[in-house]
Amino acid sequence: MDLKHLQRPDWRAIAKSGLATPVALLLMLGMIVIPLPAVALDVLFTFNIALSIIVVMAVINVLRPLDFSAFPTVLLTATLLRLALNVASTRVVLLHGNEGVGAAGHVIEAFGEFVIGGNYAIGIIVFLILTLINFVVVTKGAGRVSEVTARFTLDAMPGKQMAIDADLNAGLITREEAKQRREEVREEADFYGAMDGASKFVRGDAIAGLLILVVNIVGGLLIGTLSHGMPLDQAASRYTTLTIGDGLVAQIPSLLLSTAVAIIVTRMSRSQAMGSQITGQMLGQPKVLGFTGAVLVILGLIPGMPHFAFLSFGIICLGLAWIMASQRAVAQVIDAEVAEAQPKDENTGLTWDALQPVDAVAVEVGYRLVPLVDRAQGGELMTRIRGVRRKLTQDLGFLIPSVHVRDDLQLSPTHYRVSIHGVEVGSGEVHPDRELALDPSGSAPPVKGISGKDPAFGLPATWIEKAQRTMAQAQGYTVVDPATVIATHLSQLLRGQAQDLLGLDETQHLLDQTARSMPKLVEDLTPKHLPLATLAQVLQGLLAEGISIRNLRTILETLAGLAPRSTDVATLLGGVRVALGRQIVSELQPGDEELPILTLAPAMERVLQDAQQTNALEPGLADRLHKSMSEVAQRQEAVGQPAVLVVAQPLRAQLARFARQAAHGLHVLAFEELPDTARIRIAGNVG
Numbered sequence: 001m002d003l004k005h006l007q008r009p010d011w012r013a014i015a016k017s018g019l020a021t022p023v024a025l026l027l028m029l030g031m032i033v034i035p036l037p038a039v040a041l042d043v044l045f046t047f048n049i050a051l052s053i054i055v056v057m058a059v060i061n062v063l064r065p066l067d068f069s070a071f072p073t074v075l076l077t078a079t080l081l082r083l084a085l086n087v088a089s090t091r092v093v094l095l096h097g098n099e100g101v102g103a104a105g106h107v108i109e110a111f112g113e114f115v116i117g118g119n120y121a122i123g124i125i126v127f128l129i130l131t132l133i134n135f136v137v138v139t140k141g142a143g144r145v146s147e148v149t150a151r152f153t154l155d156a157m158p159g160k161q162m163a164i165d166a167d168l169n170a171g172l173i174t175r176e177e178a179k180q181r182r183e184e185v186r187e188e189a190d191f192y193g194a195m196d197g198a199s200k201f202v203r204g205d206a207i208a209g210l211l212i213l214v215v216n217i218v219g220g221l222l223i224g225t226l227s228h229g230m231p232l233d234q235a236a237s238r239y240t241t242l243t244i245g246d247g248l249v250a251q252i253p254s255l256l257l258s259t260a261v262a263i264i265v266t267r268m269s270r271s272q273a274m275g276s277q278i279t280g281q282m283l284g285q286p287k288v289l290g291f292t293g294a295v296l297v298i299l300g301l302i303p304g305m306p307h308f309a310f311l312s313f314g315i316i317c318l319g320l321a322w323i324m325a326s327q328r329a330v331a332q333v334i335d336a337e338v339a340e341a342q343p344k345d346e347n348t349g350l351t352w353d354a355l356q357p358v359d360a361v362a363v364e365v366g367y368r369l370v371p372l373v374d375r376a377q378g379g380e381l382m383t384r385i386r387g388v389r390r391k392l393t394q395d396l397g398f399l400i401p402s403v404h405v406r407d408d409l410q411l412s413p414t415h416y417r418v419s420i421h422g423v424e425v426g427s428g429e430v431h432p433d434r435e436l437a438l439d440p441s442g443s444a445p446p447v448k449g450i451s452g453k454d455p456a457f458g459l460p461a462t463w464i465e466k467a468q469r470t471m472a473q474a475q476g477y478t479v480v481d482p483a484t485v486i487a488t489h490l491s492q493l494l495r496g497q498a499q500d501l502l503g504l505d506e507t508q509h510l511l512d513q514t515a516r517s518m519p520k521l522v523e524d525l526t527p528k529h530l531p532l533a534t535l536a537q538v539l540q541g542l543l544a545e546g547i548s549i550r551n552l553r554t555i556l557e558t559l560a561g562l563a564p565r566s567t568d569v570a571t572l573l574g575g576v577r578v579a580l581g582r583q584i585v586s587e588l589q590p591g592d593e594e595l596p597i598l599t600l601a602p603a604m605e606r607v608l609q610d611a612q613q614t615n616a617l618e619p620g621l622a623d624r625l626h627k628s629m630s631e632v633a634q635r636q637e638a639v640g641q642p643a644v645l646v647v648a649q650p651l652r653a654q655l656a657r658f659a660r661q662a663a664h665g666l667h668v669l670a671f672e673e674l675p676d677t678a679r680i681r682i683a684g685n686v687g
Contacts, residue, residue: 025077031084035091038106044085045107045249051078052253052260059260066187071264072194078257079201082250086212089249093242094219111245123244127213127251134255135206142262143199149265150196153189160185165527192265199261205254209247216243286325293317358422360401360501363490368413369432372483373405381405384487392491396498396543397550398506403490416486418493420500426493428455430482434463437477444476455489499540507536514552521556529563534572541573545656546667547584554579570653574670581673588642588667594679597669598632598645601687608651622658628686629659633666636683645686646671 031044055074062068089108164181220239224230230238293314300310363385371377382405389400411417417427429452430436437447438454438461449464464472469479480488494501511532515522526532538559539549549555558579562572577584589595600608607621629645636643642665647655649670656668674680 025080028080028084031088035095036088038092041085041089041092042107044081044088048078048082048085048250048253051081052256056256056260056263059264062264065264066184066191068264069187069191071260072191072198075198075257075261076201078253079205082205082253083208086208086246086250089246090212090216093216093239093246094223107249108242108245111248123241123248127244127247130248130251130255131206131210134251134258135203135210138255138258138262139199139203139206142258142265143196143203145262145265146192146196146199150192153192157185157189162527195261195265199265206258209251209254213243213247216246286321286328288321289317289324290321293319293321359404359419360421361403361494362419362422363403363405363416363486364408364411364419365405365416366411366413367407367409369416369430369482370407372432372486373407379483380481381483381486384483385490388487388491388494392494392498394550395548396495397548397552398502398510398539400494401501418490420493420497425497426455426489428486428489430455430485431463432482433466435466435469435479435481436485437462437464437468437472437479439476440478441476447472447475447477455485456492495546498543502536502540502543504532504536507532507539510539510549510552511535514556518553518556521553521560525556525560525563530559530567530572534567534569535559537569538572538576541569542576542580544660545577547577547580548587551580551583574649574653577670578672582675582677584669584673585675585678588644594681595644596636596641596683597680598636598643598683599685600645600647600651601685604687605648605651608655609648612650612654625658625686629666632684632686637665641683643667644669646674 036044055071055078058068059071065071093108161182164178164185217240220243221232221235224235224239225232228235293316296310296314296317298314299305300307300314365373372379372381375382385403385405389403392400408417412429414431415427415429418425431450434450436452436454437449438459447462447464447468449462449468452461452463453459454461464479472479511522511526526535539555542549542555555576558576559572562575566572585595604625611618611621632645633643645655645659645666645668647668647670649672652668652670659666659668
């Protein structure tokens, strides 16, 4: 016979094929229908006890509850197996109980004779106590914990999902990590929901055990006395012993599984073995053992107390506390010696705390300008800066960050510098002992002083003595103090760079403020349809073009309508500008006066449309366009009117960027942004 062709059964392949569970269910169904011999009952009862012990040990040694996600299914299967065994053993006890206590197998006989000592009255009491412990204490408590945990886990799911989306939008995690975290949240909800249902099976099993006990005893007495002619006391002794043995064999595994349920639902969801958790948290402090040992020793010295028991345990606790304290002291000494033995270098003590974050807005002043900052010396710069922040916050629609003012010895004594996120955006020179005289009309007679320029707008100015203030004002000059000069320059710089001051955190604060009064609007928009980063880019685009975002409700409602169709920033920005058309026009021309607008010459418009298709603009054409924009902007400014260029929507974004670089004060609007009620007139064209 060729043994090479004989192969052992591949149990792993059978397990992976998914046939194990259906076969097990069919076998349990067969146990209920088909009578089993006593030997089979011995094997199955032993397997049931071993299975319950395996489950308890697996629960104790698992690191996280989710690592044993199959526990609800295992619990259901073990419960069904135990109930099927109860039915099979009941049939054997009632059919062959008259033959002796060994008729139902040696396992039931051992539990009926050895565990209860042959006294069925004691057996009934022990069985009832075990059932009450299982039903009233363990099962009821585990069921309540499972119910509460499942409820809180399901209630917390939306918040966890939003936190994951927020971390993803902020760039803190990758898309794969977000997918994994969402899967963990879903698995956690499924697990605790399944545990809530599985705990009901354990509770029902305990009730079934009591009912089966009563049915077996009553049925055995009737069958023994009526069918087999046994005396009442003999029938009661034999059938009660068999019933109690059968009940104990099933009740002990049931108690073990109930304990496993209670353990797994009361554990914290962290990756740590339960043994190390209990040992580290209960016995990790020597003071705990020391105090416990002292109390036990005191109790042991009281007359009438069991001295040996209390004193022995007290001495053991005190000894363990002394050993743990000694080990900690030795470990501390070793750590100190190791730290001293490490080589010292120039980088010792350097940590991440030494890396200071960059200030959002910073003003650095020379040493002669320090009195402007010092309130003790009458400096008003800090007060003016607070006023600038308050005014810009109201105008722009978001909180301007705090301004950090500090001195810098590397600057010239009378110079100052303004930085945004560590990058210089402007600088100037002021004389702290003088005041700046500006000639708004350009026709005032000259005054004696130091010639200079207004840092904010670059206009010619003169630094005069403070005693000349009244005379200069009488001649038509506008006179401002040095603190106002710096504050005005700071305001102009912050207004022009407002888009750099609005980031993801500021955008989230705006959403949080809006959610207090309009929660549904915020919930439907971000992050459901529009990521936080995209919303921030849209708001930054509005600020870059000088549009306030204080009307945040209109902005968010417009984005809520556009975001499901497109998340392109340029498209969203164009749609928001159309919705804010009335606000844009009213800021350019307050009241109901006519708004003078400029248009593109037809030839220029055709050339720009062709250039937009090819993404190239001839240098000569760009120079002529730059000169023409500058001329019309200066002409409108000379007559005291706003310079507003209205073009087709596809050209607006490109010309707006070009106008910000080429023509100061020229506003570029699309025709769609003009409200129907706007009164306009054509003031010229750009060609």
